Amino acid sequence: MCHGESADSFLKLDYVVPPFPKDCWVYSEADRNFGKGYFVHLGPNVDKAISRAEESGIKLEELFLASITRYQWMDEVHGTANRDMFKKLIDQGVPYLLMPIGIRNPKKPIIEENLIIDFEYAIEMNEVTFTPGTAIKEDNMCKAVLNKPERV
Numbered sequence: 001m002c003h004g005e006s007a008d009s010f011l012k013l014d015y016v017v018p019p020f021p022k023d024c025w026v027y028s029e030a031d032r033n034f035g036k037g038y039f040v041h042l043g044p045n046v047d048k049a050i051s052r053a054e055e056s057g058i059k060l061e062e063l064f065l066a067s068i069t070r071y072q073w074m075d076e077v078h079g080t081a082n083r084d085m086f087k088k089l090i091d092q093g094v095p096y097l098l099m100p101i102g103i104r105n106p107k108k109p110i111i112e113e114n115l116i117i118d119f120e121y122a123i124e125m126n127e128v129t130f131t132p133g134t135a136i137k138e139d140n141m142c143k144a145v146l147n148k149p150e151r152v
């Protein structure tokens with residue numbers, strides 16, 4: 001990273017939260033808790049990438065960007081308290097760590113003793129957007145979460 005830039009200049013974390021469009025597939029899926037939850041979407045910070053390119057003298061029409069994104073459905077079986085607390089901390093400017101976490105035994109409960117937490121690869125981040133699914137526009141990379149995934 002360039003001096004003074006944070007990981008937020010390169011990565012973008014978005015929470016796509018209810019309400020979702022009324023015809024959204026999550027409302028009819030048991031494995032999506034019938035829409036009780038949200039999506040976490042991680043991808044490139046395209047706006048900052050375009051700004052860096054322009055500052056480097058690359059014209060927008062000559063710019064080629066390729067990206068990979070990842071999203072995960074997060075059930076909220078017990079309400080929104082954890083998400084609300086996270087948003088409150090973000091709004092207060094508290095940074096968070098983005099890191100890989102694995103599950104030792106998928107047949108056991110997801111509790112701290114059953115997790116593999118890898119602080120070695122943790123990335124400090126500061127920004128998150130929280131956008132209702134109904135507000136996601138066609139040109140938003142997060143739009144992908146609102147389309148039912150195809151099974152191959």
